[in-house]
Amino acid sequence: MSKTVLGISAFYHDSAAAIVRDGEIVAAAQEERFTRRKHDPRFPKNAINYCLEEAFIEPSELDTIVFYDHPLLTWDRVLKSCISIGERSKEQFTKACASVLGIKIWVQDLVRESLGSLGKLDKLLVTEHHMAHAASAFYPSPFESAAILTLDGVGEWATTTVGMGEGREIQLLQEIDYPHSLGLFYSAFTYYCGFKVNSGEYKLMGLAPYGEPTYYDLIRKNLIDVKTDGSYRLNTEYFGYLHSLRMTNERFETLFGGPPRNSESRITLREINLAASVQKVTEEVVVLLVRHARKKTGCDKLVMAGGVALNCVANGKICRENIFDDIWIQPAAGDAGGALGAALLVSHNYFGIPRCVRDDGRDSQKGSYLGPRFQPQEISAFLERNSYPYERVISLENRTRIIAQAIAEGKIVGFFSGRMEFGPRALGARSILGDPRRKETQSVMNLKIKHRESFRPFAPSVLLEDCSEYFELDSESPYMLIVAPVREERRLPTDLRQALRNGVDILNVVNEPRSDLPAVTHVDYSARIQTVNPYDHPDYYRVIRAFKDISGYGVVVNTSFNVRGEPIVCSPSDAYRCFMRTEMDLLVLEDCLVWKRMQPESHHDSTWQTEFELD
Amino acid sequence: MGNERIEDFFKHELLPVSRKVKEIRKAYFANDFDETAPSYFVNRMKISMNKDDFENGAVSGPNNFEKQLESLWMSQSQYELITLKASLADLAKSLIVTEELDEDVSPFIYVMF
Structure with a gap:
């Protein structure tokens, strides 16, 4: 009996939807691509609509819908964190109440209201956040069995998990819990160096090679204690995220010699060396965790997901260490991938659909080309309608x-x-x-x-x-x-x-x-x-x-x-607009070639500078 | 109105529990290093998800929310929190909002921390 599952991730950052049919990925997309708001965390109504269209299915025909995170356990974490902090957590609590109690807790009602149905099961399923990450890493991988490592900011409680997958089964064996988080640790330095949390981590990683890890010892001595198995704990006295909407606090600033850098100000040697230092610490922890995952599971393959798995410098280091015979990392390793992981987990684990690993050794992620496509006829109709000059080259x-x-x-x-x-x-x-x-x-x-x-x-x-x-x-x-x-x-x-x-x-x-x-x-x-x-x-x-x-x-x-x-373009219209706002010379829209020199001057446009918030 | 109720809950419900928890020296998580511990890993009691785990996570209505909180904290032997269940359900009921799709910045971005 065929089973079609819709997975949803939302309300942290990068909300997304994915549809899986009989264990095969049919479609997946991030909401930001449709709403044109980068890292859009809101309910992914547009992404869901796209996935339903791609699967030719109505919401009522879905076998079930699954949310990638356990709202009750998330609330448990928020509440206990605020109780632990006491008076100083008021600002944090006020914000969290509005978001978690205001909407996330009621996600089942929201889905029902938005889609008009909860599918044939008439009940929203939920997964654990890190189970969804683990599933997104293991199921599409080309491996029959593998060790699993997930690393991110925070799910419900877990921030790091070690486990294994075999056939259609996933087990998470060990975890490290909030507030101790390698993702939040890295984000704290991202914030302190003047970049945006949840998107600027990539910039910090890119900055690191310019510097020397001169703050390495200071960080290891004061901020993070790492055991030989890679497990770690943060000294929360230095971080602001437990009791405020800032990632660092005055004690952190004192340790590193001043306030955080303003986002558009000159990058100094301090930020450059901090980036090098935190990157070195992160790589060390990740490599130790990978060694531990090998020892703990006995597997010779590794799969990874969670936002920290997007640290491609650390990933390169893991590859060069030759700890595992082969490694596969979910390309949507952040929260967006949770939608896909949740749908895969329910398909294989809840419905018991067998998992088929490909014979040719390739993965089942389909190159991660899982979003909308536009037919050449649609594109030429769009260009004609707007009188945009182009040439069609069918060959x-x-x-x-x-x-x-x-x-x-x-x-x-x-x-x-x-x-x-x-x-x-x-x-x-x-x-x-x-x-x-x-x-x-x-x-x-x-x-x-x-x-x-x-x-x-x-x-x-x-x-x-x-x-x-x-x-x-x-x-x-x-x-x-x-x-x-x-x-x-x-x-x-x-x-x-x-x-x-x-x-x-x-x-x-x-x-x-x-x-x-x-x-x-x-x-x-x-x-x-x-x-x-x-x-x-x-x-x-x-x-x-x-x-x-x-x-x-x-x-x-x-x-x-x-x-x-700006989010990456989705439609031909997005692409043409971006093309005209820049000094690109040629726009290829499938088989339609649009040359800048042929476009009317009136379409040249510089309004992007006010349309998108700088990242 | 929503913020007033949150502040009221914070002052009259959460802070007394916070003080009590501190009195009995109970901690929900560690804040600093433990030089003597060989590892910071926690071995998970539940290593995989069964059908009930998938099915029982979603909250449906404030009454159900209250019951689920009680069940969760009973299972964790965290009885000091159970006194909060009814007022938390009331607070949640008062905060249910329709997500504003036209806002420039969603308030939900802050949930991460």
């Missing part, structure tokens, strides 16, 4: 050659092709592409496309079979979740760290070439790699292949199709 070979040629000439290309990605990374379905060989690509993409100054290089998409020519990486990295070094023979000598020590501004050294792939090589000669195979997104693979035929390089620059503060 795939011709189209691919034109796109590759444009990239090789230094043009910046918006590439909109196939189903939208699920998860925070653009993987070639909603991407902006450029030439990685050119020294100016990074600054052009930053200033004229993304409208930002950035110390972070862009990511390379490299043909899977060519990866080892450019990077010291032995495994696949289809979801851009692993950082690995650029090969030594490709590197150029630099002394950027010395320049920083001498007081040179970080932005003055960021665009100095560091290899023959300057746009994708970080200051420590690392790169955040996406390997591209011919199966998951053949059209994207062909573009890179064609670029190689022209340039000799099987690599392109890939950054997400958005401007600063």
Whole structure:
């Protein structure tokens, strides 16, 4: 008997929906892509509607609906935390009451009201937060059995879990509970260094290679105690999140010599070295936890999820340590992936649907291309309706050659092709592409496309079979979740760290070439790699292949199709708007090519600066 | 109105329990390091989810909420919290809101901490 399950995540950050039918992922999408509000935490009505459409199903026909978090246990944690803190927790309690008691507790009623049905079971199921993360990591993985490690800010109580999966069974064996959290620990430094919590962690990670871990000992001595098995505890006297809406407190500020950095102010050596220090501590803890997971479970494969699993520098370190034979990380490792995990867990665990691991050794995540797609006819109708000039190139070979040629000439290309990605990374379905060989690509993409100054290089998409020519990486990295070094023979000598020590501004050294792939090589000669195979997104693979035929390089620059503060584009309309707000040269909307030089001047638009809150 | 009820609950219900918990030196979680502990891992009592776990998590109405809180705290032997169940259910009932989809920043973003 066929079983279709809708999974929902909401009310923390990055709400999302996913539909799973008989254990197969049918669709998954984040609400932010539809509402155009980054990290939208609200009830994902639009994402649910999309998933239902993709599955050709009405809410009443669903076998069940599952929420990814246990609201009662979340409230238990909030209440006990405030009772423990006492008088000082008033602000925290007031906020939490309004959100948890005001709505999250009543999620079943909200779903019923919003969808008009709770499915055939007529009851909302719930999972534990970390069970949903674990399920999102294990079930789509290519492994029959695996150790499971989940790490995030906080679920109900758990912040870190170690477990294992085998067949359709998942067991979580051990956990570390709130307020001790590696995710919140990292977020505290994100906040202190002037970046946004829940989105700026990536920036902190990108800043780390510029610095020296000069605060390492101070952090280890005062803030976090780590045991040999990787389990850890924080000294909560230094953190603000227990009793306020701030991540750090005065004691933290005293320890690190002053107040937090203002978000748009100059990044100083203090922030740079703090980033290096907290990254080093985090990597150490994660590697110890991974070693423990191996010992505890006896498994030779590892799967990971939770927001901390998006720390691709730490992931690269895990790979190089060779603790496990193979590793798979859920690309939507944050809370959005909880919707998918919850739906998979109910499918296999509640309904008992057998889990089928693919014979070819590949995963079941479908390249994470799980969102909406738009047919060429829809796109051309959209362009015609708005009188936007374009040319339709139906021949795939011709189209691919034109796109590759444009990239090789230094043009910046918006590439909109196939189903939208699920998860925070653009993987070639909603991407902006450029030439990685050119020294100016990074600054052009930053200033004229993304409208930002950035110390972070862009990511390379490299043909899977060519990866080892450019990077010291032995495994696949289809979801851009692993950082690995650029090969030594490709590197150029630099002394950027010395320049920083001498007081040179970080932005003055960021665009100095560091290899023959300057746009994708970080200051420590690392790169955040996406390997591209011919199966998951053949059209994207062909573009890179064609670029190689022209340039000799099987690599392109890939950054997400958005401007600063904007969610990644979802529809052709979003893409055209973003294209016109930037200095991209070519927009590829499936088989329609839209050249900037052909567009009417009146459509050029700079209102984005007031539309999106800067991240 | 909602904030007044929250403040009232905080002052007259939560803080007395907080004082009591401190008097009996009960802690729901540790705040600092334990040099003597070999590990900070907690071995989970429940390592997988069964059908009841999936089915019994959702809350349906304030009465049900009160019963579920009592059941949870009884199972944890945290009897000092049970006195809060009725007033918490009342508070929750008074706070039920329709999510405002047009707000620039959702208040629910703060739940994480």
